[in-house]
Amino acid sequence: MSQESFIYSFVARGTMVLAEYTEFTGNFPAIAAQCLQKLPSSNNKFTYNCDHHTFNFLVEDGYAYCVVAKESISKQISIAFLERVKADFKKRYGGGKADTAIGKSLNKEFGPVMKDHMKYIIDHAEEIVKLIKVKARVLEVKSIMLENINKAIDKGENLTIFADKTKTLRSQAQDFRKQGIQVHRKMWYQNMKIKLVVVGILLFLVLVIWLSICGGLNCTN
DSSP: OTTEEEEEEEEEETTEEEEEEEEEOSSHHHHHHHHHHHOOOOEEEEEEEETEEEEEEEEEEEEEEEEETTTSOOOHHHHHHHHHHHHHHHHHHHHHHHHHHHHTTTTHHHHHHHHHHHHHHHTTHHHHHHHHHHHHHHHHHHHHHHHHHHHHHHHTTHHHHHHHHHHHHHHHHHHHHHHHHHHHHHHHHHHHHHHHHHHHHHHEEEHHHHHHTSSSOOOOO
């Protein structure tokens, strides 16, 4: 994924955009605003295609989260971005400032936050795709388990056999959960490495500046 993968993003209360972010010029905000006007009010996810781009929406509790992405970017990646934006927005403004904010009044505060989330998703796209696949597999296993339960009830299947099947499916679900935890840990370690490198560079620069000002290692005078 490149830095141009995500073009434009906003958070809206109803049809009022509270915060938006983009580094590009074009008619993306206008098209996204038109889509926003036509969105159903029910909690759901929506994707529209226009001019080799996708307009992705996550609607929840009266708020709409939108991201415009290149057509080559999968819907799952775009929705993963919107989920991060939604969680961060609700944590910062939920039940308070967001309910009374006027149009685009949160641009200065939340615009840079959306930029950071874009960069995070782009930098960790591979790990996020793996995590999405693990979650999908867990849901599949859960669906199979429920289907087997219904079949067992309908057919009166032997409880011992049924228990063995349930144990096997539970074991599979635990394995997939472990895979998800491993992916999360890998992403955390990668972020920590980057932070340590940045801190090391800053300390080195401070040391160089300090030595240059003092004229060497003898700074006692």
